[in-house]
Amino acid sequence: MMSDEELVDRSRSGDLDSFNQLVLRWERPIYALAYRVIGREEDARDVAQETFLRAFRALSGFKGQAKFSSWLYRITLNLCRDWIRKERRTPITPTPEGIDLIELAGETHPSDSIEELVSRKQLSAAVAKVMALLPEEQRTAVILKEYHGLTFQEIEDLPDCPWSTVKTRLYQGLTVLRRQLRQGAVEPTHAPAVRHLGRAFESRS
Amino acid sequence: MCDQEVIVGYLYGELPPAERSAFDGHLRTCADCRGEVDALKGTRTVLQEWTPPESHLGFEMVRRADPVVRPARARWWGLSPAWGLAAAAMLVGAVSAAIAQVEVTVGSGGVTVRTGWATAAPNVERAQAGSNPEFERVSARLAELEQRVAKSSASVVPASTTSAPPSTQIPGRMSDAELVRLVRQMIDASEERQQGVLARQILQINRDLQGVQRTDFERLGRVTEQLQRTAVETFQRQRALEDHVMRVGLQR
Numbered sequence: 001m002m003s004d005e006e007l008v009d010r011s012r013s014g015d016l017d018s019f020n021q022l023v024l025r026w027e028r029p030i031y032a033l034a035y036r037v038i039g040r041e042e043d044a045r046d047v048a049q050e051t052f053l054r055a056f057r058a059l060s061g062f063k064g065q066a067k068f069s070s071w072l073y074r075i076t077l078n079l080c081r082d083w084i085r086k087e088r089r090t091p092i093t094p095t096p097e098g099i100d101l102i103e104l105a106g107e108t109h110p111s112d113s114i115e116e117l118v119s120r121k122q123l124s125a126a127v128a129k130v131m132a133l134l135p136e137e138q139r140t141a142v143i144l145k146e147y148h149g150l151t152f153q154e155i156e157d158l159p160d161c162p163w164s165t166v167k168t169r170l171y172q173g174l175t176v177l178r179r180q181l182r183q184g185a186v187e188p189t190h191a192p193a194v195r196h197l198g199r200a201f202e203s204r205s
Numbered sequence: 206m207c208d209q210e211v212i213v214g215y216l217y218g219e220l221p222p223a224e225r226s227a228f229d230g231h232l233r234t235c236a237d238c239r240g241e242v243d244a245l246k247g248t249r250t251v252l253q254e255w256t257p258p259e260s261h262l263g264f265e266m267v268r269r270a271d272p273v274v275r276p277a278r279a280r281w282w283g284l285s286p287a288w289g290l291a292a293a294a295m296l297v298g299a300v301s302a303a304i305a306q307v308e309v310t311v312g313s314g315g316v317t318v319r320t321g322w323a324t325a326a327p328n329v330e331r332a333q334a335g336s337n338p339e340f341e342r343v344s345a346r347l348a349e350l351e352q353r354v355a356k357s358s359a360s361v362v363p364a365s366t367t368s369a370p371p372s373t374q375i376p377g378r379m380s381d382a383e384l385v386r387l388v389r390q391m392i393d394a395s396e397e398r399q400q401g402v403l404a405r406q407i408l409q410i411n412r413d414l415q416g417v418q419r420t421d422f423e424r425l426g427r428v429t430e431q432l433q434r435t436a437v438e439t440f441q442r443q444r445a446l447e448d449h450v451m452r453v454g455l456q457r
Contacts, residue, residue: 020265027262035257049264056266127255146252152219171209178248
């Protein structure tokens with residue numbers, strides 16, 4: 001398999017297929033990054049698409065001083081920042097309510113119990129909710145470290161992230177998350193729907 | 206409490222080896238730091254539960270000026286006589302015409318009929334077309350058409366579309382109407398054929414849908430079963446609890 005850098009070289013000399021291979025390789029992580037930063041699926045897709053467009057146009061300016069992926073992340077983060085500023089929006093979080101059991105069942109492994117699934121879904125929503133509380137820099141630091149596995153050095157190379165503060169931001173972010181997630185956001189709860197159905201069943205018998 | 210940066214570095218495995226083992230040693234003696242590291246590890250585990258919704262991506266860069274590689278399939282409905290003529294002109298003239306899903310090439314070796322739907326034998330030469338009556342019919346008509354054209358006088362019909370080669374020689378007045386009719390007949394034939402294909406495709410989609418529905422129902426069944434089981438268990442637990450409370454009450 002060709003490395004990112006080899007594919008970049010080929011793309012730079014006009015090989016569209018090579019660039020599309022890079023797109024295929026990176027579209028999921030880039031979309032996930034955008035989604036976690038701005039919290040809207042549709043907009044995250046747009047940001048991801050725009051990231052690749054910009055990357056393609058700016059390919060000649062990419063001299064390989066950083067990893068290709070870091071370079072992409074940087075473009076994505078800039079676009080996310082633009083989105084947040086332009087829309088004057090804070091990241092949206094999915095609400096933990098309104099969990100559709102049937103939809104949930106579609107995502108299951110047969111071995112998962114419904115309770116597990118509901119609580120996982122709630123957990124995911126709870127994390128999203130608490131993440132949205134973090135200031136942008138802390139959130140970005142946590143996202144890049146936790147979900148994209150960048151090294152501190154790589155995060156440092158991204159814009160507006162001086163080396164000395166990355167670890168601090170990460171620590172602060174994690175501490176807030178730890179506190180908030182402990183404070184009931186993730187209390188193991190019984191699924192309301194299950195309880196409700198249980199009652200209905202009971203009253204019939 | 207230790208330096209935050211050291212804790213974070215440790216947590217993400219990015220401390221230099223010497224610092225790491227030093228901190229390991231420290232953790233053995235300092236309960237505070239141990240508790241801190243453990244709690245943050247727990248937080249990290251919970252964070253992993255956050256997954257973005259599945260989204261259809263499939264981005265692809267395409268060059269806008271890229272020429273179309275395959276000839277576009279011509280639509281077979283709503284053809285005007287002029288268009289039909291143009292199509293006929295292309296047939297006669299030189300290379301190929303795409304009528305419905307039938308691609309016809311007239312060359313020195315004879316008439317080649319290539320179709321989009323015939324997967325088993327995409328190329329059918331006139332001479333070998335015996336196996337499929339449909340191809341045979343179309344081929345025969347084409348041959349007929351070709352002969353008529355060859356016989357006709359060499360008056361040039363003004364090209365109604367740019368796609369007709371400039372050298373195209375088209376039969377004179379005598380066969381204009383007839384040509385249109387012939388082309389229409391061919392179009393009708395392929396239309397019939399296409400409707401057949403369409404019907405088969407609809408049937409297939411229908412079957413697929415039924416399959417999907419069946420799996421959906423099965424899944425629904427499983428979910429309901431599970432819910433019922435949970436409900437029964439809850440009910441039984443409550444019963445047991447009530448019994449227990451009753452017994453305790455009676456004992457007092």
